[in-house]
Amino acid sequence: MSSILLAILVLGVLGGIFGAVLAFASKIFYVEVDPKQEAIRACLAGANCGGCGYPGCDGYAAAVAAGEAPTNRCVAGGAECAEKVARIMGVDVGASEPMVAFVPCSGTEGHAEKRFNYNGPKDCQAAMLFGGKSNKTCTFACIGLGNCVKVCQFGAMEIVDGIAKVNRAKCVGCGACAEACPKSIIKMIPASQKVMPACNNHDKGAKVMKMCDFGCIGCMKCQRECPADAIVVKDNLAVVDVTKCVQCGHCADICPRHIITYFGKRQEATAE
Amino acid sequence: MLTNIISISLGAILINNFIFSQFLGCCPFLGCSSKVETATGMGLAVVFVMGLASAICWVIDQYLLVALHLEFLQTLAFILVIAALVQFVEMFLKKSVPSLYSALGIYLPLITTNCAVLGVVLLNVQNDYNFLESLVYGITGGLGFMLAIVLFASVRERTEFSDYPECFEGFPICLVSAGLLALAFMGFSGMQIF
Numbered sequence: 001m002s003s004i005l006l007a008i009l010v011l012g013v014l015g016g017i018f019g020a021v022l023a024f025a026s027k028i029f030y031v032e033v034d035p036k037q038e039a040i041r042a043c044l045a046g047a048n049c050g051g052c053g054y055p056g057c058d059g060y061a062a063a064v065a066a067g068e069a070p071t072n073r074c075v076a077g078g079a080e081c082a083e084k085v086a087r088i089m090g091v092d093v094g095a096s097e098p099m100v101a102f103v104p105c106s107g108t109e110g111h112a113e114k115r116f117n118y119n120g121p122k123d124c125q126a127a128m129l130f131g132g133k134s135n136k137t138c139t140f141a142c143i144g145l146g147n148c149v150k151v152c153q154f155g156a157m158e159i160v161d162g163i164a165k166v167n168r169a170k171c172v173g174c175g176a177c178a179e180a181c182p183k184s185i186i187k188m189i190p191a192s193q194k195v196m197p198a199c200n201n202h203d204k205g206a207k208v209m210k211m212c213d214f215g216c217i218g219c220m221k222c223q224r225e226c227p228a229d230a231i232v233v234k235d236n237l238a239v240v241d242v243t244k245c246v247q248c249g250h251c252a253d254i255c256p257r258h259i260i261t262y263f264g265k266r267q268e269a270t271a272e
Numbered sequence: 273m274l275t276n277i278i279s280i281s282l283g284a285i286l287i288n289n290f291i292f293s294q295f296l297g298c299c300p301f302l303g304c305s306s307k308v309e310t311a312t313g314m315g316l317a318v319v320f321v322m323g324l325a326s327a328i329c330w331v332i333d334q335y336l337l338v339a340l341h342l343e344f345l346q347t348l349a350f351i352l353v354i355a356a357l358v359q360f361v362e363m364f365l366k367k368s369v370p371s372l373y374s375a376l377g378i379y380l381p382l383i384t385t386n387c388a389v390l391g392v393v394l395l396n397v398q399n400d401y402n403f404l405e406s407l408v409y410g411i412t413g414g415l416g417f418m419l420a421i422v423l424f425a426s427v428r429e430r431t432e433f434s435d436y437p438e439c440f441e442g443f444p445i446c447l448v449s450a451g452l453l454a455l456a457f458m459g460f461s462g463m464q465i466f
Contacts, residue, residue, distance in 0.1 A: 007345055010336065014349060018356035025360055029367035121433040 036088055037065035043084040045076035047153050051174025064089065075099065076154070076172040098191040099173035101156070101166045104200040105142035105185060106214035106259050109162035113137040113211045123147060125182045134183075137211045140200040142185060148177035168263060194247040197222075197231075197238040198261045204236055214259050222251040222260065277408050280401075284412040290388045291420040292457035297388030301421055302446065304379065311425035315418025317379040319411060322392050324361065325354050326410025329393040330403050343397075350393045358384045388417055424453055 041061035052073035054060040063069035064085060071089055072082035078098060118135040120126055124147040127134045134143040142163040149157040149164065156170035157177055164177075164186070178186040185200050197216055201208050205217030218236035230244035231251050238251075238260070252262040290296045297318070304314040329350050337343055362380050365373040373380075383389060392413045396406040427449050436445055 003341070006340060007342055010340060010342055011345060011348060011352070014332075014336075015352055018352060022356060022359055022363075025363050029363040031366050123433065126433065 034062075034065045037061050039088050040064050040085050043077065043081055043088070044074050045081060045172075047076045047172075047174075049076050049153050049172075049174040049176055051075040051172070051176065075174050078172070099175070099188045100168050100171045100191045101148075101173065101175070101177050102187050102189045102196055102198075103142055103148075103164045103166060103185065104187060104196065104198050105140070105163050106198045107136060107138055107141040107163060107212045108160075108214075109144075111213040112141055112162075128182050138201055138203075138208075138215065140183070140185065140202065141212070143183065147180045147182060148186060151176045151180040190242055192247075193240070193242050193245065194263050195245065195249055195252050196240060196261050196263075197251075197255075197259055199237065199257075199259045202235045202237050208236075214257055216259055217257060219256060221254055221256060225254055226251055276405065280405055280409050281412040284409055285416040285419060286457070287460045287463050289416045289420055289457050289460075290391065290413050291417060292454040293461055294391065296391040297386050297417055300379075300382060300386055301417075301424065302443075302450070304382075305421050305425040305428055308422060308425045308429060310379075311421045312418070314379045314382075315414070315421050317383055318386065318388065318417045319414030321354075321358060321361070321380075321383045321386075322389055322414035322417075323407060323411040325350075325357055325389050325393055326396055326406045327403070328357060329353050330396060330401075330406040333393075333397055346394065346397060347390070350390055354389055354393070355384050388413070420453070420457075424450060427453065 038061075041057060044057045044061060046057055048056040050056065052060045052069070052075065054063055054069065054073075057074075060069060060073060064071060064073075067089075071086040071091060072079075074081045074085070075098070114135050115137050116130075116135050118127055118130070122145050124134070124143040124145045127143050127145055133139040134141070136143070144159050144162040144164060146157075146159050146164065149159060153174070153176065154170050154172055156167045156172070158165055158167065166177075168191070173188060173191070175188050178184070178188055189196060199212075199214065199216035201212070201215045203211070203215075205219065208215035208217050216237050218233045218238070220233050222231045222238050223233050227248060227250065228244050228246045230241045230246065231238055232241065233239070238255075240251075249262045252260040284290070288294060291298060291301050300314055300318075305311045332349060332353055333346065337345055337349060358380060362373070365380070392410050393406075396409055399405075399409075401409055428446060431445055431449060440448065
């Protein structure tokens with residue numbers, strides 16, 4: 001009987017002591033956290049995508065609370081999140097143009113010439129080891145082994161017909177794919193931008209013709225016909241100036257290679 | 273004395289490796305071994321906690337439980353000590369060594385439920401180790417755990433890119449490779465040092 005009592009007593013006292021020590025320690029070792037930081041952290045998307053340029057959501061929340069970071073950097077949370085954070089910090093929201101990823105390549109399976117059949121690991125970086133340009137003849141092409149798919153936290157990337165494709169409805173514009181792409185071909189473009197040439201090849205037209213059924217040959221037709229002078233052929237590749245583009249979509253219609261992509265539903269082009 | 277320490281260390285790291293021959297701590301071994309970096313973090317945290325737990329539990333055992341003839345309470349008391357200890361260490365690190373705290377991160381609280389930690393303190397009692405021997409057994413046991421988990425993580429990193437039948441995708445191939453690693457470590461069993 002006495003040993004039962006003793007056992008209860010010993011464990012009870014032991015537990016009591018530990019509890020007291022922990023309670024005491026939590027006071028001594030209390031780390032002061034800016035209440036703003038916690039409030040901001042609660043507003044963020046919580047994906048830890050790193051799109052803001054800080055190590056995870058906690059890092060960004062700490063930077064904002066310290067006044068070191070702008071309030072609209074959380075790309076995953078979007079405008080709603082930026083507004084909440086700005087309200088906590090008591091500053092103006094400021095415009096944060098949502099971005100989306102874009103893969104400027106149209107060299108789908110069967111349309112882009114191949115140097116050899118690649119059977120190695122399913123990894124773009126590994127495929128690049130063969131002369132630094134994968135198995136497609138076009139050195140600017142998407143390899144299509146899905147390093148971007150692996151890093152996308154939002155399921156917005158998929159491989160369709162051998163090249164990466166962005167699901168614009170799911171993309172939050174964190175830019176993780178652009179960073180993961182070993183060829184650095186994935187670009188971040190403003191979500192409001194409707195037209196983009198889906199080619200990245202700077203080679204001369206005749207060479208592109210041989211390598212890919214869809215590559216930009218630098219024919220300058222888009223440059224000549226653009227009503228806003230927003231599209232220019234630079235180094236044998238059409239480039240859209242997003243600040244000038246009026247989103248009319250004319251270039252997409254007239255491109256002889258059909259590589260200028262138009263996103264979303266077409267509005268009647270206003271002829272000016 | 274020194275030979276004794278060396279034999280305990282080698283025994284804990286290689287011959288009676290906690291994971292591969294005693295099968296303790298298998299849960300974090302499989303859960304935290306997908307990358308070498310995280311495996312190293314987990315390993316370091318285990319070394320740290322096992323060493324501390326061995327020392328403190330030895331004191332509690334000798335001067336409280338044995339003295340009061342309450343040895344049957346060992347398991348219960350040790351769990352209490354380990355849980356409180358891990359909590360305390362976490363708070364201490366957060367305040368004093370934030371860099372180490374962020375490095376160990378989530379692994380520290382996870383260790384509370386790691387059976388290897390409870391195993392090492394119970395084995396200390398079973399083997400009648402003195403204070404120094406307990407401490408050495410705790411730390412080297414942790415090092416053995418770290419060796420195992422880092423080795424296994426590097427194996428897993430490689431299997432990710434290798435060609436194996438699709439039905440082995442994911443956990444199955446992981447368990448198969450863990451089994452092979454354990455077999456390799458079984459080669460040490462029965463060895464005697466000094």
